[in-house]
Amino acid sequence: MxxxxxxxxxxxxxxxxxxxxxxxxxxxxxxxxxxxxxxxxxxxxxxxxxxxxxxxxxxxSRDDVLIEFGVRGGSRIPDQLAARPFSEPPLEALIRAIAHRNEAAQEHSRAWNAIARRLPAKYAFIGEAVGRKIRKMILPVLRQRLTAEQIARGDDVLLVGLAWTIVASVAAANHSTTYTEPLVLEAAARARAAFVAMSEHILEAK
CATH class of the missing domain: 1.10.10.60 (Homeodomain-like)
Incomplete structure (x- = not known):
């Protein structure tokens, strides 16, 4: 060309x-x-x-416009993840990258959540499509922090799914249209404690 x-x-x-x-x-x-x-x-x-x-x-379609808007809210995450120190564990870096909100991101979150709350249940596929597209954008950057063995095990997909769930739970628990880093990290700590407790329970049962 x-x-x-x-x-x-x-x-x-x-x-x-x-x-x-x-x-x-x-x-x-x-x-x-x-x-x-x-x-x-x-x-x-x-x-x-x-x-x-x-x-x-x-x-x-009309749905594609709303999906486009939702995806734009996550378009900053790969760059923010790439900027995190490599000394941070992958999950921590990913959570911090997702949780960070500048003014524009906060406004986007407000608008997206306001729309999403009013969507009839039959449009759940829109939120699922948004999440799927954003996770797909994040994966290549996250994989740079993982070993080939971890990627082969599927740890990249597991970490993205876990981080996404933790961040999403903050909005649900606090009825908030924005996510602050302290709230997200607190949720992550609770998730870790729950996993540890569950693991100990399973080991004791054996």
Whole structure:
């Protein structure tokens, strides 16, 4: 690919990302104000001041827009994990990376949680899709902290799942729209204590 073609490709990609940004931002405003079932693709297109045909150039469905918004909330985690000291145990580094919230991340969490709480149960797949996509983004960075043997055992998937569950439990327990690092680390300590107690109980039973 020559430089001119590369520039055209980059420009096209930038335009596409800008279009997705506008649609997502306008959609979130609707998602926060109205019941999800009452919002149509026509509504989303009108809010973004585009035609339905143009909407489908960027997203396949209304659900995809909400999934996109949810995933953006976790897009900072891989970089934050990469920045953590390698002296930290992998789970601790991962928990701290997920728990860290700057102002923009806190606002995203507020909006996402406000929308998610109002979603009917039949849309649980949206939250599952968001979590799956974010975990997939985290795994390559986490694997840099693990040995080949640990990865072969599946420790990478186990650690991401455990960290995600601990952080999510904080919001559920505190009815909070944001996660603070002390709360998350406290939850992690409780989880560790529970695992230790359970392990001791199993050993005693043997």
């Amino acid at each position: 020559d430089l001119q073609q590369s520039f055209r490709t980059q420009t096209a990609n930038a335009r596409r990302e800008a279009g997705r940004d506008v649609i997502t931002a306008r959609a979130v405003e609707l998602f926060e104000r109205q019941d999800y079932d009452d919002i149509t693709v026509s509504d989303l297109a009108a809010a973004a001041e585009i035609s339905e045909r143009t909407f489908y150039r960027y997203f396949a």
